[in-house]
Amino acid sequence: METRMDTSSVDKTPLLDRTATGAPSARRLSAGVLLILLLLLGLTASPPSKATYHSLFLSLGDNATAARHLLALTRSPHVAGTPANADAASYVRSALSAASFPAHVASYDVLLSYPVLRSLALSPSPPPSSAPATAFRLVQEIYPGVPYADAAAEALPAFHAYARSGSAAGPAVYANYGRVEDFANLRAMGVNVTGAVVLARYGKIYRGEIVSNAAAAGAAAAVVYTDSKDYSGDRWFPDGPGMPPSGVQAGSTYRGIGDPTTPGWPSSAGCERLSAAEVATSGMTPGIPSLPVSARDGEAIQRSIGGQAAPHDWQGGEGAPVYRLGPGPGFLNLTYIGNETLATIENVCAMIEGEDEPDRYVILGNHRDAWTFGAVDPNSGTAALLEIAQRLGKLQKRGWRPRRTIVFCNWDAEEYGLIGSTEWVEENKEMLASRAIAYLNVDCAVGGPGFHASTTPQLDEIIKQATKKVQDPDNFSQMVYDSWVNSNDSKLIGRLGGRGTDFAAFVQHIGVPSVDLSFGGGYPVYHSLYDDFVWMQKFGDPLFHRHVAAASIWGLVALTLADDEFLPFNYISYALELQGSTKTLEDEVLGMPVTFTPLYRSIEELEKAATNIDKEKKALELEVGLVGRRKDPLKVRELNDRLMMAERAFTDREGLFHREWYKHLIYGPSLHDDYGSNSFPGIDDAIQKAKSLNISDSWRFVQHEVWRAARVVTQASRVLHGKLT
Numbered sequence: 001m002e003t004r005m006d007t008s009s010v011d012k013t014p015l016l017d018r019t020a021t022g023a024p025s026a027r028r029l030s031a032g033v034l035l036i037l038l039l040l041l042g043l044t045a046s047p048p049s050k051a052t053y054h055s056l057f058l059s060l061g062d063n064a065t066a067a068r069h070l071l072a073l074t075r076s077p078h079v080a081g082t083p084a085n086a087d088a089a090s091y092v093r094s095a096l097s098a099a100s101f102p103a104h105v106a107s108y109d110v111l112l113s114y115p116v117l118r119s120l121a122l123s124p125s126p127p128p129s130s131a132p133a134t135a136f137r138l139v140q141e142i143y144p145g146v147p148y149a150d151a152a153a154e155a156l157p158a159f160h161a162y163a164r165s166g167s168a169a170g171p172a173v174y175a176n177y178g179r180v181e182d183f184a185n186l187r188a189m190g191v192n193v194t195g196a197v198v199l200a201r202y203g204k205i206y207r208g209e210i211v212s213n214a215a216a217a218g219a220a221a222a223v224v225y226t227d228s229k230d231y232s233g234d235r236w237f238p239d240g241p242g243m244p245p246s247g248v249q250a251g252s253t254y255r256g257i258g259d260p261t262t263p264g265w266p267s268s269a270g271c272e273r274l275s276a277a278e279v280a281t282s283g284m285t286p287g288i289p290s291l292p293v294s295a296r297d298g299e300a301i302q303r304s305i306g307g308q309a310a311p312h313d314w315q316g317g318e319g320a321p322v323y324r325l326g327p328g329p330g331f332l333n334l335t336y337i338g339n340e341t342l343a344t345i346e347n348v349c350a351m352i353e354g355e356d357e358p359d360r361y362v363i364l365g366n367h368r369d370a371w372t373f374g375a376v377d378p379n380s381g382t383a384a385l386l387e388i389a390q391r392l393g394k395l396q397k398r399g400w401r402p403r404r405t406i407v408f409c410n411w412d413a414e415e416y417g418l419i420g421s422t423e424w425v426e427e428n429k430e431m432l433a434s435r436a437i438a439y440l441n442v443d444c445a446v447g448g449p450g451f452h453a454s455t456t457p458q459l460d461e462i463i464k465q466a467t468k469k470v471q472d473p474d475n476f477s478q479m480v481y482d483s484w485v486n487s488n489d490s491k492l493i494g495r496l497g498g499r500g501t502d503f504a505a506f507v508q509h510i511g512v513p514s515v516d517l518s519f520g521g522g523y524p525v526y527h528s529l530y531d532d533f534v535w536m537q538k539f540g541d542p543l544f545h546r547h548v549a550a551a552s553i554w555g556l557v558a559l560t561l562a563d564d565e566f567l568p569f570n571y572i573s574y575a576l577e578l579q580g581s582t583k584t585l586e587d588e589v590l591g592m593p594v595t596f597t598p599l600y601r602s603i604e605e606l607e608k609a610a611t612n613i614d615k616e617k618k619a620l621e622l623e624v625g626l627v628g629r630r631k632d633p634l635k636v637r638e639l640n641d642r643l644m645m646a647e648r649a650f651t652d653r654e655g656l657f658h659r660e661w662y663k664h665l666i667y668g669p670s671l672h673d674d675y676g677s678n679s680f681p682g683i684d685d686a687i688q689k690a691k692s693l694n695i696s697d698s699w700r701f702v703q704h705e706v707w708r709a710a711r712v713v714t715q716a717s718r719v720l721h722g723k724l725t
């Protein structure tokens with residue numbers, strides 16, 4: 001990588017320009033003398049190499065800058081569509097402009113959801129009951145000494161965005177994590193969920209799935225709580241990092257992506273929209289009311305539930321009561337009224353125009369909107385983004401210009417359903433599909449120690465290279481790479497099949513190579529009132545070194561993609577990854593009438609094509625070593641375009657079965673877990689269905705999905721080859 005960068009800068013020395021036009025005197029010099037001459041010129045006359053600028057970028061990291069931005073961004077809660085989030089947008093805009101990148105706002109009117117009325121009461125037995133119902137307060141406690149006491153009062157009450165408005169009452173039934181298999185177990189254990197109010201705990205699947213699974217099981221309403229076993233640990237905020245007993249995880253229950261009123265097209269001014277009634281019947285919002293509650297309230301409900309004891313792995317932690325299944329006798333009465341309204345959201349975007357290829361984009365994205373203060377989620381990422389911008393501003397002052405255009409995007413309304421990024425991708429779909437090199441997402445930059453990365457596999461190597469150049473923020477005597485490979489993650493690099501954050505539209509709708517980076521995995525005060533600056537300073541990143549490391553890795557990957565003459569994409573690792581994923585699927589259906597041979601064959605072709613394009617790239621690189629020859633910029637560009645477009649080939653116009661917006665046939669959400677990250681979701685869904693039906697038509701459908709996947713993989717190798725048949 002280093003040498004590649006060096007040749008690209010030597011390429012621009014005046015001498016080479018002359019030799020390219022065939023200056024005879026230079027030709028007559030011996031190669032050795034020429035080399036020395038070149039080196040001398042390179043050292044004295046040419047501007048610093050890209051590699052020098054990249055090292056400079058790493059040395060400019062500044063924890064105080066990151067901390068200052070985070071403090072400014074987290075002074076008050078800033079939910080999408082509120083004045084506080086508009087203020088945060090102005091802050092980001094002026095910070096980018098101050099770093100000398102003029103920023104603009106791309107705004108959209110989209111359907112957002114706010115709580116108007118919430119009530120939840122528990123009676124020890126069903127009506128007519130003599131015992132009075134106890135109404136829960138549904139308030140997260142504000143701790144003395146927390147500097148945000150006043151601002152905390154401005155936070156929205158914890159709620160489920162897009163929950164159905166209404167009242168429901170029924171006996172409580174405990175449904176563990178609310179997964180499909182949990183409801184199947186309840187049925188198998190003879191527990192009647194029909195008409196009940198389901199109590200489920202957070203932690204395994206997307207909350208929108210919990211509520212819709214409860215609705216599908218016949219429940220009248222759902223209450224989702226934070227089990228202290230999963231989120232509190234020994235010590236909770238402000239004494240420890242854990243979720244306090246009154247802490248509540250808010251969040252969306254929308255199962256679509258982007259503005260609910262414009263499924264598949266941008267919410268631009270005056271555009272076509274679905275009506276509220278059409279949104280309500282789209283199946284993307286839950287059909288029953290729901291509320292999130294605290295560990296304390298969830299435990300109180302647990303104590304009211306009788307009947308058989310829940311299975312061992314459904315139980316709580318030490319000190320928790322024995323969890324039982326119900327129904328009842330505890331009886332819940334829930335009311336939720338929400339206000340769904342068109343509100344304006346603002347993506348803040350800024351660009352550094354590329355010097356040589358201004359029409360090729362390397363895009364860095366992070367969202368800004370938060371359920372409360374958003375110190376981890378998402379403004380640790382925003383702080384890192386602004387810290388990168390400041391470093392790049394300094395590079396520009398010293399003469400650096402990227403080869404390709406770098407775009408910063410600060411998204412809005414991610415929390416509601418990836419709305420800001422999705423509307424922008426839909427609005428710029430064809431431009432991005434023909435010009436985007438890569439999308440680099442950081443949502444929560446820092447929630448604790450430990451580096452995590454998920455990528456489309458041609459970017460694996462570049463992430464590893466970047467982590468080898470950035471110091472481990474928790475042990476300066478080694479690199480991030482060293483602690484990362486020694487971590488206990490069974491899989492070093494994750495994949496982008498889930499829809500947990502803003503990469504979804506880029507990867508799954510249009511097929512842009514992408515990464516998602518963070519320090520720390522889940523963190524206990526997620527989406528609660530306690531995700532604030534104090535938590536970050538005490539527990540998340542006391543010295544802000546992790547913020548700087550996140551910015552360094554993120555920025556270095558962006559610089560490499562923006563500056564390297566040849567895109568450092570490795571499709572061999574893609575082919576190897578696909579072989580592994582195919583084997584996993586194959587093992588699931590041993591003995592069934594399905595063959596994976598077409599897919600294996602297409603993956604072999606991909607591996608060959610990947611090897612070939614690597615050879616072509618090396619040959620092209622060598623050409624510069626031959627005296628008097630200069631790399632043909634159009635040839636370089638053509639090769640890079642093949643590397644860029646191969647990922648696009650994994651998308652299919654028709655998309656996933658019954659979920660046409662998801663065009664990528666390798667990475668997309670699985671039907672029963674929007675956070676899940678399986679490969680080949682179309683095949684996987686077909687297998688799950690065939691297993692439950694087990695009729696020959698359903699296995700034929702699995703086979704069809706295998707063929708479809710094989711065809712897109714074949715298309716990708718054709719793109720890499722770059723030749724018509």
Ligand SMILES: *[C@@H]1O[C@H](CO)[C@@H](O)[C@H](O)[C@H]1NC(C)=O
Pocket residue numbers: 192193194195
């Ligand atoms: C389940 O409960 C509902 C509501 O109480 C009742 O109407 C239904 O008959 C029950 N079903 C069974 C199988 O007991």
Ligand SMILES: *[C@@H]1O[C@H](CO)[C@@H](O)[C@H](O)[C@H]1NC(C)=O
Pocket residue numbers: 119127169333334
């Ligand atoms: C639920 O509570 C409301 C008042 O909050 C009350 O009007 C209603 O009768 C209750 N429903 C049941 C079934 O107890």
Ligand SMILES: *[C@@H]1O[C@H](CO)[C@@H](O)[C@H](O)[C@H]1NC(C)=O
Pocket residue numbers: 116339340341
């Ligand atoms: C719903 O929100 C809109 C826009 O913020 C507001 O004008 C309206 O008063 C709200 N309605 C209720 C019932 O709160």
Ligand SMILES: *[C@@H]1O[C@H](CO)[C@@H](O)[C@H](O)[C@H]1NC(C)=O
Pocket residue numbers: 475477478482
């Ligand atoms: C820090 O890294 C060095 C070099 O890898 C290692 O020897 C040392 O044990 C690490 N220290 C801690 C506290 O992990």
Ligand SMILES: *[C@@H]1O[C@H](CO)[C@@H](O)[C@H](O)[C@H]1NC(C)=O
Pocket residue numbers: 486487488
């Ligand atoms: C890996 O797991 C071992 C044993 O569970 C633990 O002692 C160690 O601290 C873990 N290492 C990391 C980096 O998480």
Ligand SMILES: *[C@@H]1O[C@H](CO)[C@@H](O)[C@H](O)[C@H]1NC(C)=O
Pocket residue numbers: 063064067542543544
């Ligand atoms: C930045 O790091 C230095 C050196 O570790 C430390 O002394 C300082 O307190 C840190 N600044 C912030 C804002 O955490």
